Amino acid sequence: MSAAKKTPAAAVVSAALFVTTLFTGTFATRAAADDAPVKIGFVTTLTTPAGVIGADMKNAVELALEHLGGKMAGREVRVFFEDDAFKPEIGRQKTGKLIKRERVDFVAGYIWSHVLLASAKTVFDADKFLISANAGPSQLAGKGCHQNFFSTSWQNDQTPMALGEVLNRRGVKSLYVMLPNYAAGKNMLAGVERTFRGRVVGRDMTKWGRDRQLDFSAELAKAAASGADGLFIFYPGSAGGAFLKQYQQAGLKDRLPLYSVFTVDSLSLPRLQAAGIEGVLGSNSTMFWAPDLDNAANKKFVADFKARHGNYPSFYAAQSYDSVMLIDSALRATGGDLRDRDAVRAALRRADFASVRGDFRFGNNHFPVQNFYLREVVEDADGNWTTRITDLVYRGHQDPYAADCAR
Amino acid sequence: MDWHLLFAQLLNGLQLGLLLFLLAAGLSLIFGIMDFINLSHGSFYMLGAFVCATVAAVSGSFFLAVLAAAAATFAAGALVERCIARKLYARGHLEQVLVTYGLILIFDELAHLVWGPAGAAIALPAALEGRVDIGGVGVPRYRLLIIMCGLLVAAGMYFLVTRSRLGMLIRAGASNRAMAAALGVNIDRLYLLVFAIGAALAGLAGALIAPLTEASIGMGGEIIIIAFVVVIVGGIGSVKGAFCAALLIGFIDTLGRAYLDDLLKLFLPGAAAETAAPALSAMSVYVLMACVLALKPRGLFAPAGAGVKT
Numbered sequence: 001m002s003a004a005k006k007t008p009a010a011a012v013v014s015a016a017l018f019v020t021t022l023f024t025g026t027f028a029t030r031a032a033a034d035d036a037p038v039k040i041g042f043v044t045t046l047t048t049p050a051g052v053i054g055a056d057m058k059n060a061v062e063l064a065l066e067h068l069g070g071k072m073a074g075r076e077v078r079v080f081f082e083d084d085a086f087k088p089e090i091g092r093q094k095t096g097k098l099i100k101r102e103r104v105d106f107v108a109g110y111i112w113s114h115v116l117l118a119s120a121k122t123v124f125d126a127d128k129f130l131i132s133a134n135a136g137p138s139q140l141a142g143k144g145c146h147q148n149f150f151s152t153s154w155q156n157d158q159t160p161m162a163l164g165e166v167l168n169r170r171g172v173k174s175l176y177v178m179l180p181n182y183a184a185g186k187n188m189l190a191g192v193e194r195t196f197r198g199r200v201v202g203r204d205m206t207k208w209g210r211d212r213q214l215d216f217s218a219e220l221a222k223a224a225a226s227g228a229d230g231l232f233i234f235y236p237g238s239a240g241g242a243f244l245k246q247y248q249q250a251g252l253k254d255r256l257p258l259y260s261v262f263t264v265d266s267l268s269l270p271r272l273q274a275a276g277i278e279g280v281l282g283s284n285s286t287m288f289w290a291p292d293l294d295n296a297a298n299k300k301f302v303a304d305f306k307a308r309h310g311n312y313p314s315f316y317a318a319q320s321y322d323s324v325m326l327i328d329s330a331l332r333a334t335g336g337d338l339r340d341r342d343a344v345r346a347a348l349r350r351a352d353f354a355s356v357r358g359d360f361r362f363g364n365n366h367f368p369v370q371n372f373y374l375r376e377v378v379e380d381a382d383g384n385w386t387t388r389i390t391d392l393v394y395r396g397h398q399d400p401y402a403a404d405c406a407r
Numbered sequence: 408m409d410w411h412l413l414f415a416q417l418l419n420g421l422q423l424g425l426l427l428f429l430l431a432a433g434l435s436l437i438f439g440i441m442d443f444i445n446l447s448h449g450s451f452y453m454l455g456a457f458v459c460a461t462v463a464a465v466s467g468s469f470f471l472a473v474l475a476a477a478a479a480t481f482a483a484g485a486l487v488e489r490c491i492a493r494k495l496y497a498r499g500h501l502e503q504v505l506v507t508y509g510l511i512l513i514f515d516e517l518a519h520l521v522w523g524p525a526g527a528a529i530a531l532p533a534a535l536e537g538r539v540d541i542g543g544v545g546v547p548r549y550r551l552l553i554i555m556c557g558l559l560v561a562a563g564m565y566f567l568v569t570r571s572r573l574g575m576l577i578r579a580g581a582s583n584r585a586m587a588a589a590l591g592v593n594i595d596r597l598y599l600l601v602f603a604i605g606a607a608l609a610g611l612a613g614a615l616i617a618p619l620t621e622a623s624i625g626m627g628g629e630i631i632i633i634a635f636v637v638v639i640v641g642g643i644g645s646v647k648g649a650f651c652a653a654l655l656i657g658f659i660d661t662l663g664r665a666y667l668d669d670l671l672k673l674f675l676p677g678a679a680a681e682t683a684a685p686a687l688s689a690m691s692v693y694v695l696m697a698c699v700l701a702l703k704p705r706g707l708f709a710p711a712g713a714g715v716k717t
Contacts, residue, residue: 049623051524181685204664205685211629214620217419217550218664225412238526242620245528249547249619251538267525271621274464275528 037076038338040327041098042320043091043109043119044133046083049238052267053111053316054083057133059309060317063301064324072328073336080104084111086209088118095119099126105338106131108323111236111316113137113156113183124148127341129348133323134316136367137183138190142401145365150348152322152355154288155367155399156184159261160191160234162286162372162393167230167259173198176228176256178219178243180208180235188234188261194400202226214242220250231256235263241271248279258283264377266291266312269385281377281385288368289318289357290375290389297354312386318356329353365405369398415544416665417658422550424657425557429612430630431637431649432564433605439644439710440580440601443492444500446507448609448634449627450514451480455610456622457518460527469532469618476614477607484606488599496598511628518624526623535618553615560608561650568646577601581644581710636692640699642706651707656692663688 042061044054058081065077080102084091091110098104099122107123108131110116116135123130129148132140136155140146167175177192177200179185185205193200202222207213223231231252235243240263247258264272264285272280291302291312301321305313313321326348333347334340351362360370374391434448455476463472491510495503531549538545568574576597579587588594613622620626637656641648668684675683699707 047519047524048625049524049526051519051624052526055524203668203681205681206664207685207689211632214626214629215423215616217422218416218661221412221415221419222665225409225415238621238623241528245621246547246619249531249536249538249549251545251547271525271528274530275621276530 035075037078038072038327038331038336039102039104039106040077040079040324041082041095041102041104041107041109042079042133043082043084043094043098043107043115045086045111046081048086050086050111051083053237053314056267056314056317057109057111057320060301060305060313060320061324063305063308064321064328067300067304068324068328073331073334075331075336082109084115086112086115088112088114091115092118092122095122099123099128104128106327108327109133109320110135113187116140117183120146120149129344131323131326133320135184136187136399138187138399138401139183141365141367141399142404145401145405145407147345147366147407150326150362150366151368152326153319153368154370155401156187157191157194157401158372158394158397158399159286159288160188160232161195161400162374162397163232163259163261164192164195164197165393166284166286166374166391167192167232168195168197172196172229174201174226174228175199175230175232176202176223176226177232178204178206178216178223178235179233180212180239181205182208184236185234192232198229201228212239214239216243216246220246220252223256224250224252228256231258233258233260233263235260238268240264240268241275241277244268244272244277244280245275248277253279260285261287262315264387265316266314266386267316269377269387270311273385281379283377284390285375285387286372286393287315287375287387288370288372289315290373290387292386292388293357293373295354295356295358298356298358301356312384322353322355322357325353325355326351363398363402365399365402367399367402369396371395372397411542411544412665414542415546416661418541418544418546418550418554419665420658420661421654422553422557422657423661424654425554425561426612426616427630427634427637427657428557428650428653429560429608429615430634431641431653432646433601433608434634435638435641435644435646435649436577436581436601437605438638440577440584441492441496441598442584443496444503444507445492445605446504446631447487447510447514447627448507448605449629449631450511451484451606451609451627452613452616452630453514453518453622453624453627454483455480455613456617456626457522457527457613458610459614459617460529460622461522463529464527469529469535472529473611473614477611480610480613481603481607483610484603485599487606488602492602493595493598514627515624522622522624524624526621527617528621529618531618549618556611556615560611564646564650573597573600578710633692636696638706640696640706642703642709644710645706645708648706648708656695659691659695660688663691667691 044057046054082094106129110132111134113135132151134153141155204219329352330344330347334343360368363369372394373389375387376390378388380386437445458479459472459476462475463469535549637652641652667688671680
């Protein structure tokens with residue numbers, strides 16, 4: 001007890017010491033805030049066949065950093081890439097690691113809706129900012145929206161909604177639908193059914209994940225026998241290539257025209273071309289962006305990406321590029337200061353940067369309000385297959401869940 | 408009832424079943440004769456697909472590519488048997504599972520290093536594109552080729568196992584290893600041959616499926632579980648069992664995906680049926696396995712005397 005008792009003099013000295021440490025402490029953190037690098041965690045899939053997508057996103061992030069000169073508002077930037085291995089539980093674990101061990105300021109990335117949903121709470125609980133560079137599950141757009149969540153992609157329903165609108169305009173009366181059985185697949189189905197006014201004559205939800213179904217013989221036979229006017233599919237990643245080959249081999253091109261979302265992209269097209277899958281030429285898909293979208297930011301992005309990697313960037317790459325530019329815009333607005341979370345959030349919400357998709361703004365749920373285009377697969381001047389915008393489907397479109405988002 | 412559709416679906420089921428047979432035949436023999444659980448059997452399937460893609464791209468001949476895939480996986484199988492599997496026969500199943508799981512990771516990583524994460528697509532020769540009209544049903548030529556290859560290999564295996572000297576040794580080994588060895592069978596060579604033939608069959612399956620699904624890393628892991636189900640249902644060590652079980656599972660899986668939602672709609676509301684059907688059809692194969700295990704714990708066609716521990 002006697003050791004704990006302090007004389008008045010000792011109390012003054014310790015108080016003075018305390019105050020000094022407090023001050024030096026503050027100075028130290030201020031110095032850290034200004035000089036220490038901005039840390040960004042980027043969770044994507046780098047292994048499994050879906051690693052192709054992750055590699056494309058990583059390339060885009062690195063290109064964005066190069067365009068920024070490696071700095072945001074004068075501060076160095078460090079990006080930590082993590083691999084979710086296509087599994088929600090691994091994604092959550094890696095997100096936790098980024099926040100606890102690397103102490104990142106932003107967590108971005110996420111290809112898969114189910115991985116994002118498993119990881120989101122970890123980011124929100126730590127009061128960090130979460131920027132989805134692809135996945136757009138309805139759960140985070142409506143009632144479960146969060147003030148620290150931002151998307152540089154789209155809400156899952158929007159792209160298929162635009163496609164449903166295209167089907168209406170083309171007079172398609174009946175539709176057969178095939179998609180993978182997981183969170184995004186369900187959103188894609190809900191999206192197309194929301195706008196398509198004809199009849200959906202058949203629906204197949206196929207197995208997805210590490211042991212996903214890649215042989216679609218039974219489903220294609222059903223689709224062919226259904227007599228539908230069109231076939232709507234959503235098969236992201238390498239499953240898309242498998243599907244399109246079997247679609248061609250089944251000889252359905254003329255009987256059952258193909259309409260797709262997130263299946264025919266710059267990652268699958270070179271491989272389809274190599275395998276001679278001509279059936280995909282002329283097929284239609286909807287998207288918020290295309291490599292030929294005419295604006296200065298996109299021209300620079302596509303040209304530099306092609307110069308570096310030889311192929312067109314995918315939409316995954318476009319969104320990843322924008323996610324880095326969005327973070328940069330927030331740092332520029334706050335002068336590189338991340339301590340005032342409200343100021344950073346307000347700056348993010350303004351989305352004051354030149355997006356590769358041209359104009360866009362955030363809606364109340366922090367998903368973009370943006371245009372959607374119809375794209376067609378064509379051969380470019382160099383003989384490579386790519387997509388070309390043929391029509392504007394929606395101008396300034398907001399997702400249907402935004403109304404349920406009340407914070 | 409649309410009979411054309413049913414016929415098309417039966418052909419689809421047959422094709423899936425025959426592919427599963429190619430995988431399961433080797434797996435079953437290796438499991439039955441060496442009592443060796445080879446989780447990495449799927450890696451030979453993947454290897455076959457990648458070799459086929461590469462040789463097809465370089466040589467331009469798909470036929471040559473399939474032969475090369477079978478030869479390469481035969482060699483890889485022999486190598487794995489000599490260097491790794493041989494040391495594990497006397498060990499417990501747990502150790503075998505651990506090592507062969509490790510092999511899967513090694514093979515996946517090797518494929519990643521050699522072929523990159525993207526996998527490889529195969530362009531089919533024009534002669535194999537298009538469809539053949541069978542009774543008013545347009546069957547893709549290539550799927551027909553898979554069916555014919557599968558039936559040919561099945562016939563070859565039947566001849567090999569029931570008519571040849573090697574087959575006699577295989578049957579003896581599957582029934583009672585220790586006794587076969589005691590009677591002077593050169594067990595070392597038998598094991599090597601069985602392992603390599605099994606690997607080559609898996610490689611052939613991979614080469615045949617690759618033009619449909621592309622060669623991709625981890626494709627072996629996607630199919631190995633279902634191949635084990637085939638082995639268990641058919642009876643460990645029985646090629647006939649593997650054949651029947653593979654066809655049974657091929658038909659159940661395909662017809663489940665094709666008709667289960669319509670069937671459920673008879674007594675469930677439409678939306679509920681559509682949600683339940685994919686889950687149920689994915690499960691149906693395991694339900695079959697559970698039923699078979701309950702009625703015939705050693706599988707449908709377990710070799711006589713198999714399971715006798717010495």
